[in-house]
Amino acid sequence: MIPEIEKASLQEIQTFQEGKLQELLSYVNTNSKYYKRVFNEKNIDLNAIKTLDDLAKLPVTTKDDLQQYNDDFLCVPKSKIIDYVTTSGTLGDPVTFALTDKDLDRLAYNEAISFACAGITANDVLQLTTTIDRRFMAGLAYFLGVRKLGAGIIRVGAGVPELQWDSILKFKPSYLIVVPSFLLKLIEYAKQHNIDVNTSGIKGAICIGESLRNQDFTLNTLAQKITSQWDIELFSTYASTEMNTAFTECEAQQGGHHHPELIIVEILDDNNQPVPKNHVGELTITTLGVEGMPLLRFKTGDMVKAHTNACTCGRNTLRLGPVIGRKKQMIKYKGTTLYPPAMDNILNDFNDVQSYVIEISHNNIGTDEICIKIASKNTSEEVQHRIKDHFRAKLRVSPKIEFHDSKTIQKLQFPKMSRKPILVIDKRK
Known part of the structure; x- marks a missing residue:
């Protein structure tokens, strides 16, 4: 289940994205109070933005902009909003994102192709060990993605090792969606209750919220601790509420794959210029296909390195290495x-x-x-x-x-x- 655009040549991917960028600029200029104001104030000629390189002619969008003008980013009437989510507010006030029916479909597609990237199929059953409530986008995205993929899902939620193991032993899931350090708690509980983790049927874990790898993609200390006791595959994912998109490792486990049909990626320096190849910079994204609150050149605050050498899985998309850290931290x-x-x-x-x-x-x-x-x-x-x-x-x-x-x-x-x-x-x- 590799989308055709992800197997296309780099030139074809670029041409495809440039077409989508034109659609996005027209859409936000018509519907976004925030971007309409910015374009007017900065005297931006949208007709001059034709290529991905031309993105540099547009100002960046920051977390401060989102916090200060949150409602002005909304592009649809309130009657079209189906779901409200908020960012976690790790580095400031939480920001609200409003999702339409179309946005929820896009979220489902994103997670379905992300799971497929990690080798998960409709024959698998996944156990969700993160919250799906409390205005949290990730838990909802996982549920929608598993459903779109046609796989089974067990919604256990966060914490409670006893309930997690009860579900694992009862329903025999093949994968866990989990914060990696929680796997150590599951291993500890299993030891105390004579459960053999390696005969539990778990093949792998889709890991969120914590890094699993060093910059050369070898397993870091946390991942080594887990795999030395539990013989499972660990897959890194990276996502954020603002992106409405995930970067997930394929089975080659050499970085999280970019989905060019969903997002445009730039890696920028402090002056908002692209960093040289193989250099670390701030991940900056432009969302494609988002109806409720699309973003143009949003600086995520995450410092990363992009990898552009060919991947053995057949995708020609760039891959993001592990997040080195938050710029503000x-x-x-x-x-x-x-x-x-x-x-x-x-x-x-x-x-x-x-x-x-x-x-x-x-x-x-x-x-x-x-x-x-x-x-x-x-x-x-x-x-x-x-x-x-x-x-x-x-x-x-x-x-x-x-x-x-x-x-x-x-x-x-x-x-x-x-x-x-x-x-x-x-x-x-």
Whole structure:
């Protein structure tokens, strides 16, 4: 189930996208209060935007724009809205997205081809271990995508290892849709209750919300911990509410595939110019086929690298490497620039570390400080020294380490209204 456009030549893909871009510009100029205003204020001649390179003539859209003018992005009357979702608000106020019936169909198509990308077929049954409620787009998208693919789905929702295992043993799903660190909790529960994970029938996991791979696509520490105990395939996915689109690994597991019928991708530098090939930049997207709230040149805030060499699966689309970090969460610490995901990988190396949050703040001289708050089975000085030594060896920095009980960390990770764990608390202004 590879869409023909994804097997087309790069030139054919570009021509196809340029046609879709023309349709989008006409649509938002007619229906979007926000973009109509921007085009007028900036004296933008839409007739001069013919190619993908011409996108550079358009201003970017930022998260701040979305937060400030949220309702002005809406392109349809309220009577056409079927579903309301909100972003998680990890880096600021949540933004509301309104979806039409057509948008829900597009969401279903996106997830169906994403699952198919990972080798899932109509003969599979998937167990959903994320929430489908609380205005969360992802859970709804997974449900719609599995249904469109013709596979079966078991909606268990977040948490509760006992209920997850009850469903696995009862209904025999072949795949889990899951946050990877939760797989460790399922493994732990299975050990305590004499369940053999490797005879459970689970073939693989579609993983969300946490990175599984290093930049060279080898498994990171978290993924190695999982696969050393549970012989399953792990597939990375990357998506966001604003994109209405997912980048999912195929069976070659060399990055998340771009679906050119759904989204235009740019990787930009700080001056909103394309970065050179094989360089890291900020993922910037233009949505195609979105009816309710389409976006033009939206800067996601995620720092990534694009891979354009041919993939063995037959798709000619670019692939995104693992997210290096959020641009706003970049830390300059004692002469070193780093992002929180680099610290996740180090903390996952320690079996004693049960849970943690990374707290970033400014000190009294205005430079960045890192404090890692940890719930651990072992709070000895020796463990603290080992963690600090590991940080020095891997990242050349040694953050402050604090031990807390697991309830304190749980409260920090799951503030009120949160739909997913918060691992980074940024107190900088």
